Amino acid sequence: MNDRTTGFLKQAYREYYFRAQDSIELPEDVGSREFGYFPFGGGMVRHLSFRSKGDALAEILRQSPSSVYCSNARYEFPARPMDEKGWLGAELIFDIDATDIPTSCKKGHDLWYCEKCHASGKLPRPAKCAKCGGPAVEYHGVCEECLDAAKDHAVRVVGFLADDFGVAPEAIRVYFSGNRGYHLHVFDARFDPLDQQARAEISDYMRGSTLPPSQTIAATLRRKMPAGPQGAGWTRRVTSYVAEHNQNYGGTLQRLVSEAVASQRAMVDASVTTDIHRVFRLAGTLHGDTGMAKARVKAVAQFDPQEAPVVLSSRPVKVQVSFYPRFRLRHTDFGPFRSETVELPTFAAVSILTRGLGEVA
Numbered sequence: 001m002n003d004r005t006t007g008f009l010k011q012a013y014r015e016y017y018f019r020a021q022d023s024i025e026l027p028e029d030v031g032s033r034e035f036g037y038f039p040f041g042g043g044m045v046r047h048l049s050f051r052s053k054g055d056a057l058a059e060i061l062r063q064s065p066s067s068v069y070c071s072n073a074r075y076e077f078p079a080r081p082m083d084e085k086g087w088l089g090a091e092l093i094f095d096i097d098a099t100d101i102p103t104s105c106k107k108g109h110d111l112w113y114c115e116k117c118h119a120s121g122k123l124p125r126p127a128k129c130a131k132c133g134g135p136a137v138e139y140h141g142v143c144e145e146c147l148d149a150a151k152d153h154a155v156r157v158v159g160f161l162a163d164d165f166g167v168a169p170e171a172i173r174v175y176f177s178g179n180r181g182y183h184l185h186v187f188d189a190r191f192d193p194l195d196q197q198a199r200a201e202i203s204d205y206m207r208g209s210t211l212p213p214s215q216t217i218a219a220t221l222r223r224k225m226p227a228g229p230q231g232a233g234w235t236r237r238v239t240s241y242v243a244e245h246n247q248n249y250g251g252t253l254q255r256l257v258s259e260a261v262a263s264q265r266a267m268v269d270a271s272v273t274t275d276i277h278r279v280f281r282l283a284g285t286l287h288g289d290t291g292m293a294k295a296r297v298k299a300v301a302q303f304d305p306q307e308a309p310v311v312l313s314s315r316p317v318k319v320q321v322s323f324y325p326r327f328r329l330r331h332t333d334f335g336p337f338r339s340e341t342v343e344l345p346t347f348a349a350v351s352i353l354t355r356g357l358g359e360v361a
């Protein structure tokens with residue numbers, strides 16, 4: 001990324017932060033949180049702390065960085081090294097990423113490309129480019145199908161939290177991540193003291209990975225064959241599904257049980273949920289790879305991830321693109337591009353520039 005491109009990106013982000021300061025969601029207990037950021041063209045700066053929301057916001061405006069992060073944990077001394085911070089607890093957070101959800105659309109928009117000659121092809125990614133021997137890198141795109149799948153899994157997490165863990169609806173905040181998925185923040189003090197093992201158990205429960213083998217569940221159901229939902233939690237979920245689908249089902253009971261689990265599990269990223277020292281993208285700030293905002297989702301069903309988080313300007317800019325597949329923002333298709341100069345609205349150009357696949361012409 002050359003200096004001209006870096007300057008353009010920083011200015012585009014700065015313009016957003018100056019006009020959208022009220023959209024940045026800083027925690028009430030800001031003084032106990034660790035902050036960090038990625039400057040354009042630089043490595044991550046971590047272990048920062050601020051006395052007030054005003055101080056934190058002033059630093060964001062001053063730096064106008066590529067990405068801004070805040071810990072879900074609270075610390076006695078957030079600016080110290082990790083083993084000296086004094087952990088006080090952490091909010092429970094879940095991450096849903098469309099990349100982790102199996103959808104048929106990925107065959108069309110997930111690919112590899114060569115960083116040297118910009119050749120590309122379908123996955124799996126080769127060890128190196130067959131054309132020039134250069135490094136091959138994976139590219140994961142998005143479309144309505146996989147974004148809808150991510151939304152569906154976010155809704156499933158909300159269901160688990162409310163129905164199985166008794167979390168009040170107002171204690172669950174859903175955010176679009178700014179890229180390919182959703183973050184769900186849980187503001188329920190019961191979860192704050194939980195260690196990594198306890199959080200792993202919750203994550204595994206939502207993924208359905210702690211259930212007995214489907215043949216065991218099927219054998220139990222075969223002996224009882226309930227007429228309707230039985231029990232609570234996963235038992236109720238599975239028996240409800242079986243009762244609804246069993247009458248005209250042509251497969252085995254074991255397969256039906258497997259379908260019951262697959263249709264209701266939530267593909268949360270376990271590594272995110274269990275990390276009690278992680279820093280998360282600050283709500284209302286921009287994603288460093290897309291220029292889209294981590295946006296609060298108040299009505300999940302009506303939320304449009306290709307419109308609402310697109311917050312940068314439409315001002316045109318000429319970009320010399322090395323390589324970029326077709327993509328869609330604000331319900332407009334762009335690309336594909338390969339070794340050409342094109343004029344794009346800023347919100348679309350940023351997606352290319354931040355990934356190092358083009359420069360400002």
